[in-house]
Amino acid sequence: METPFLVLDRTKAEANIARLRTHLTALGGTLRPHVKTAKSVEVARLLFDGGTGPITVSTLAEAEAFAAAGFTDILYAVGIAPGKLPRAAALRQRGVDLVVLLDSVEQAIAAAAASVPALLEVDCDGHRGGILPGDPVAGEIARVLGDGLRGVLAHAGESYFAEGPAALTAAAEGERRAAVRVAEDLRAAGHEVPVVSVGSTPTAHFAGNLDGVTEVRAGNFVFFDLVMAGIGVCEVADLALSVETTVIGHRRDKGWLLTxxxxxxxxxxxxxxxxxVDQGYGLVTDLGGVPYPGVVMTGASQEHGILTARPGAVLPDLPVGARVRILPxxxxxxxxxxxxYHLLGTDEVWPRVRGW
Amino acid sequence: METPFLVLDRTKAEANIARLRTHLTALGGTLRPHVKTAKSVEVARLLFDGGTGPITVSTLAEAEAFAAAGFTDILYAVGIAPGKLPRAAALRQRGVDLVVLLDSVEQAIAAAAASVPALLEVDCDGHRGGILPGDPVAGEIARVLGDGLRGVLAHAGESYFAEGPAALTAAAEGERRAAVRVAEDLRAAGHEVPVVSVGSTPTAHFAGNLDGVTEVRAGNFVFFDLVMAGIGVCEVADLALSVETTVIGHRRDKGWLLTxxxxxxxxxxxxxxxxxVDQGYGLVTDLGGVPYPGVVMTGASQEHGILTARPGAVLPDLPVGARVRILPxxxxxxxxxxxxYHLLGTDEVWPRVRGW
Known part of the structure; x- marks a missing residue:
């Protein structure tokens, strides 16, 4: 294999999956993994012990690819553009229970007209879309959707900027509380709200309580990354994804290896x-996955990486042609x-879904 | 077409090409465009009035795709990884004059063994690889390459951080002088140095003098972008590339449009x-390509954009389903x-080369 290529450590991915499953099982939670990170049918099957199950997608291209692979319970968790409803409806006509997301009356009118059911997006932390708990528009949207109202959804996007167990647990509780509050308000107004969906990789791992929640979404956790390690959701040793690269030059005058x-x-x-801790474009490991202490990819051109050692660390003396991996x-x-994906230690290659 | 998709304004691209061609013709320069930006055979043909010509590539995948389309004079301008030489040699055996780049004796030994000719990379501004002018290793590399030495190459990568005509002209002159100096040193030592290659989009446009230079490389200029506009290489109105997106929500409480x-x-x-001027993730235009004054894409999740107005500017009142374009x-x-690429105002679609 010529570099650069993407390496997946299946053993680490399976351990990451088992860890979240164990945590959610203890809380009585059901996982609806987000396949937007891996965009791989084979990775999704790892999540369901070789089978299929409920998933979350970020594009209709993912929905179509996973439907073709036998996944029939799919949440498209990006606010629906009305122009995409015919494609969503076509998937439903093929027997896929595709549910969309929305937060406005205009979208609800379009979804109802297309007979596509929807979750109402709830804003729990000001991260992007969603209605605020207490906003009377929730009731209007529910009335427009009628039987098409499947439930409510919250995503604590700000949890990616939290750090440490206390902040992460608070983010999880805020996400849960916002979703449950809107669900209860809707039920009090006579609407059925079967689904209360919450989740993000940080909050899924730090949730201490899932009262009122029917499903938890998370996607990144299968691979993890340096951002997740930086806020304390995982260790660097848990990272299952890396990029293999080749040394193509030295700048000893500057203390650089070029890849x-x-x-x-x-x-x-x-x-x-x-x-x-700013990790540049990533941490550098050997082909056994062991980090070179203090060695960071600090620069990137389109097809060049620059590796440097932090103060006090030592840049490994690698010849042109040697290979290293970068943890992203x-x-x-x-x-x-x-x-x-190239599966570590095997000849297996798993394709990714691309496009929209 | 469902959003998001990539829009190419062919008229603007052709004007950008004509502008650089006129400038280089006046200086007596020959253009070897870098196809790494567009990665499109059709865009490359625009550069040669429908025909083919000398090109620069950033991956062997590009070299192979362009060779299949009739481009036979190709420079692969990333320091060669020895493991890639068999693939480079295979292209040469099919009649393609593929030349590689290197800056070390180890690489020269490998290239000579594979009978693949090379340019010697010269560092003109400390940006990434290359030997420094005056470094005696140039002579060693030339001796190892023998007849495989095609010439020298410099790339003023730091010119992307210059701003204004004086700094850009100085970057161009520094790039030219470094390449010519090493070429002259090698000639003085008895080596033939037919090629003296320089270039980047900023320096190609601000070169005042190409004495001793045989070819100029540039790639980004076909499309231009906000970084180039920011340093004064083009105007925002010259940008030929944009991403069409759909409004999927409003956060009036926050002054956001979501796409x-x-x-x-x-x-x-x-x-x-x-x-x-920090342009966020890009400037927002209407479908006529006219910017909404002061409206910027300030936030991005995987499949969500957040558009906001700068202080004093007004966010357009666009309904869910409306479309805008983002200049990147x-x-x-x-x-x-x-x-x-989707060609503006037509049904034409031009594919891109992907991978390595």
Missing amino acids: DGGWMALSRDRGTAAQR NHACATAAQFDE | DGGWMALSRDRGTAAQR NHACATAAQFDE
């Missing part, structure tokens, strides 16, 4: 830049730069 | 963050998120 893995491979995601800031963004 | 174009569509590139920070990175 053939640039931003086209790692993505431009610099999610750790705002964290306590953000697994969703880095994986999206590739069309397939 | 279905997130970082999966725009990329995570925040290249203007370090410039005088970095055309290379944004285009890479898509598999095809």
